[in-house]
Amino acid sequence: MNGRRGPANPVIPGRLRGLSLHLVVLVIAAFVVVPLLYGVLGGFKDTGQLSTNPFGLPSPWVPENYTDVIMSASFWRQLGNSTFIAIVTTVIVVGVSAMAAFVFARFAFRGREFLFTLFAAGLMFPFAVAILPLFVLLRTFGLLDNPFGVILPQAAFGLPMTIVILRGFFRAIPGELEEAATLDGCGAFGFFWRILLPMARPAIATVSVLAVVASWNNFMLPLVVFNDPNWWTIPLGVQRFQGQHASETARILAYIVLAMIPALGFYAVAERHLIGGLTAGAMKG
């Protein structure tokens, strides 16, 4: 932003300096991109080509690795499971959090700070701390090999971040608006549903994107809950596929490249919400 006027350092000629800085960025970008590119191109090779011709383009191109995955029912099944679990988790966590955040932001009552601190403290605790009792609990309620065995704990662990972010947005909405609504005969629920939520749409979008990504990438919980391959999600499927085809590097590469596409596509569409949400979450967490 501040560099618009030109280079700041007069010691090194501006051109040269700009060039060397650009070179640094370029090298780091290569560090990020080369593994991904290796995956994409490697998927079009066969395993022999991968060792004899690691850097060049595939020759010949072997599309079978990709087409095999696309034709396989299990890949689509995992995609469907991941999608279903992500959507339901997001609806639950955002809905429940919005209600709680509304109360934390707009009501004064005894114990408010304590309850809010309780939720906020949840920000730093991972599944790992609770996974054993959680597993026993889910087993007791018969929620193993059941999508809600993943959805409900995910939603619960997503509450702290979502509540903290939404509360900040809800507080920023002027109090006059609520008074006006109340004078016009709008109850608390009416205000929440018809005024607050529509006004907080950007914030809702942000926390929803975060919830989708967290659910999509979750590994530990599906790992212990889903024994039945019919319920495997994409991360679980990727890990198991590697286990089954350990020596066929090219096929594994094709599988993970295809598994990346939904996440990267989602990133392309929701980039601004995702980055805005993560920075907001980090600053407030």
Next chain:
Amino acid sequence: METTTTEPGASRLPAAEAGRKARPVRAGARGGRLRGLVTIALFLLPGLVLFCLLVVAPILVAFYTSTFKWSGLGGPPTEFVGLDNFTRLFANEVFLGDLWHGAVLIALSVVVQLPLALGIALLLNQRLRGRAFYRLVFFAPYILSEAITAVLFTMILSPDQGLANQILGFFGLDGLEWFADQSTVLIALFLVMTWKYFGFHVIIYLAGRQGIPKELTEAAQIDGASGWKVFRFVTLPLLGPTIRISVFLSVIGAIQLFDLVWIITEGGPTHSSETMAVTMFEFGFNRFQVGYASAISVVMFLISLVFALAYQRFVLRRDLEGATTVMRDQR
């Protein structure tokens, strides 16, 4: 911590007002106060139930079961052993190794990964062609799942025909064993973590850097400060809150590290890359020593808690002070 947002005071004012005004208005009618409480309860209940049942209760149960010898099967635990699991834990070389690996990864993150991210963020903040593109690229690994990252790098850092060794061979260097060698496994793991997470820190630093008013750096330049001095005495101190948050998140992340390690090495070779979460998982789900595994969960919880409290108290104190005084002024 809200001082780190760009306009700390601005968002607070209406909120404080709202908190004060909302109740009297609604309490106008008789019984309004009761109705207010019912509303509060109804809105809060779903979240509270979900959170207590699936987050708070399991953590408390972990504390309880950590004092038993328990296989996790067939009814509740009965064989009370007191703090035995904990004394066993702290006499166990594998667990002490876990602590050491965590410390190494944290040190590497703070000394290598975060400065790298800060440097890149400052470069991206300058006039640079394709800035938006680079930002997109650096952040991309962060949204890929740990599982995909882990499998991808298992291939790339494979000792026999992986890309990394092919590149080393291209330059006439000997290949490394990477994850298969006890002396390189942590470095290799750190390489993967850097690939995956440094873009996230770049984004945080960029946001922090853009919150610094242009006038400050410009004033320093007009006063004749060199590029380095502007960075050292203006940019860096003002980025302090952002840096402290990013260190905090790195440490908490390292304490919890599981997915990458579990998929790539399962803690091997011979426990040399094992983390607390991996040991806990191994004992809890593979060896059916749930009491002992719960003790590890409890230690993870306590380390996170103590670290978070100490960090808030001693390191973030300056950042929080502003926020609390702003709040006090408005009360």
